[in-house]
Amino acid sequence: MNSLLLFLSFTSLFLRTLSTDSLTPTQPLTDGSTLISSGQIFELGFFSPQGSAKRYVGIWYHNFSTDTVLWVANRQSPVLDRSGSLRISASGNLILVNGENITLWSSNVTISINSKEMTVQLLDNGNLQLNDSWNVVWQSFDYPTDTYLTGMKDGLDMVTNVNQLFTSWKSPNDPEKGNYSMGIDPDRSTQIFIWEGTKPRWRSGQWNGQVFIGVRGMLPMYIYGFKLSNFEQEGKMYFYYSAFNASHRYVLSWDGSLKHLIWQSDTQGFVPKSIDEWENGNWTNGCTRRTTLSCERNTSNGDQGEQDGFLMLQGVKLPDLSDWDQNSGSISRCEQTCLANCSCKAYSFVTGIGCLKWGGDLVDIYMFSSGGENLYVKLAGSELATKKKKILVVIIVIIVLAVFISLGCIYLVFKKRVTARDEEKNRKSQHCHLLSFDSIVGATGKFSHSNLLGEGGFGPVYKGTLPGGQEIAVKRLSRSSGQGLEEFKNEVILISKLQHRNLVRLLGCCIQGEEKILIYEYMPNRSLDAFLFDATKKRLLDWKTRYNIIEGIARGLLYLHRDSRLRVIHRDLKVSNILLDEEMNPKISDFGMARIFGRHDNETNTKRVVGTYGYMSPEYAMHGLFSVKSDVYSFGVLLLEIISGKRNSTFHHPESYLNLLSYAWKSWNEDNAMDFIDTSIRDSCSWTEVSRCMNVGLLCVQDRANDRPNMSAVVVMLESGTIDQALPRQPTFAAEKSSSDTESSTFDMNLSANASITRLVGR
Structure with a gap:
């Protein structure tokens, strides 16, 4: 269908290119250019009368010289050189100006609408019209000259x-x-x-x-x-x-x-006797045959070419000086006798009279709008073949147009169904402020690469600016991503109902065709990973800032798990899903994989495991079981990454095969936490707070879900100011790593009832 639309658009553009019958406010007509009516009957442009250098704007028959001028605009005010220009003025009038921008002629009417909506068109009846969006406001037919x-x-x-x-x-x-x-x-x-x-x-x-x-x-x-x-x-x-x-x-x-x-510019089989006289408007000598009849040619070589035939002219006043053939009592007999007689140039069979034939010039013919008789003019076979070719072309054009119309109808039906589907989607997304796709395209500069903020697992995120100046972040879901319509609706419904200072705020959404777009408040400092894992920018994250970020994330998760109207499991908490506002306050984002729990539900399972390598709890990764404790595990990993400034998924100790979690427990257990802390904050951090945070982080990443604290306990431990906390057990779960593993290695696992893990698919 996209190919069809592209082809139809190209065809439409091609046809518009051929059409040169109109002017717009941005397209003036300069000397040397012309307008031609759509049927190529009339032409408008600049001309000079014979023997004069003055330039006038006039209308004449297309393909004829300007000696056949039918209407003149600036009769009293000629342009003295070729600098003239016919255009739509700021007032909406049609004006003629010279090279000094002096108005020499104007349509001089009162225009009540924006001049940008005005157009000028030359019609096939020779009328030049100035139109607004609805009406004809001026026309040359109301101001005739001599014709x-x-x-x-x-x-x-x-x-x-x-x-x-x-x-x-x-x-x-x-x-x-x-x-x-x-x-x-x-x-x-x-x-x-x-x-x-x-x-x-x-x-x-x-x-x-x-x-x-x-x-x-x-x-x-x-x-x-x-x-x-x-x-x-x-x-x-x-x-x-x-x-x-x-x-x-x-x-x-x-x-x-x-x-x-x-x-008459298209007399089949005939041409003017004198082209020069014809182009100068002198048509008194009439026309002559373009192709000699076969019976009149030299037949010494025996080749007469195609047989002569007849062209029917309908509804005419029959020419003068006819001969009556009383022996031809039928139209077929009349045709046969005329065809057999080389001197017979035309015939007609008139009811009540019979067969009439003409052997001389066909003079005094008129074509009636109604009534009249049929005149059959003898033409060479090649001329009739040309006529047949033209008819064939017309038939082909009609067939092609019929095909286009049929395809257009199919497209309209398809579009209607798509529109109905979009309306259904929009109805289901009624909690979200709907924005049009065109407005989003404009806000992001057509999704310009210069506005690209980042690329997540489900598609790119762009910076945009609404007409009022508000900056936004636009998440455009990739069609090839794993997030389908259900995940999209899930994210819309969740975020629209959740309001917390540590959750990103949803401003609007868009569903149009295959496009699924979310519009968030813009976070000028982007995501936490852009600072935490950058050798230069991480120095901007002193310990006080990191501690505020840890507390903010904890409060946001507590709201999701306990304090919101909905009990929500995020399922994809990671450093790249933590956004930072202008004051470096954290906001949890990306709720595409979140799940809503009942107030009394504690745990559920799924056959489709989705998440990010390094952040998934053992029970979720191995068996598809998830609960609020799954988010607690992810928070623990995130907390230890903030302290160390290192990614869990790629960490490798130079002296052992410890992963980040095992290394954190070893450092904390051996009372050597300083080795684990990011070198950029060792001199500025509070030992008490760091030790307390490491203790909380290690409690959160324990293998068994029941051993992990809930988020209310985590918040209390972080804000209590005491280090009298439970002692964590050594974490034993660690997924096998390779040198190609990265933090963005989000994956989708399908779990069967008979096996722990049946398939692992990266996305």
């Missing part, structure tokens, strides 16, 4: 009497406003006028609902007709031309003549 396109409305405001006019160019090469204008009769009669200055030169006559009565020979179907509507409720009267597509246009020429022009 009338399908969809334009020529309006008369019957309240202000302002008439919206089409105005001719000053000359064929000067788009400045000329002498002639066209619009609705200002006296509110349903007529169209052409004025020279203020003098009327032509009027259409009244509109009777079908035709202008003053236009000689005008029929109801004539060029699709006009439609005049009186919108009295809006206080405006409009006329608009109802044509079938954007190829029709009316141009009010500079000499006052009104021309109706039809542009």
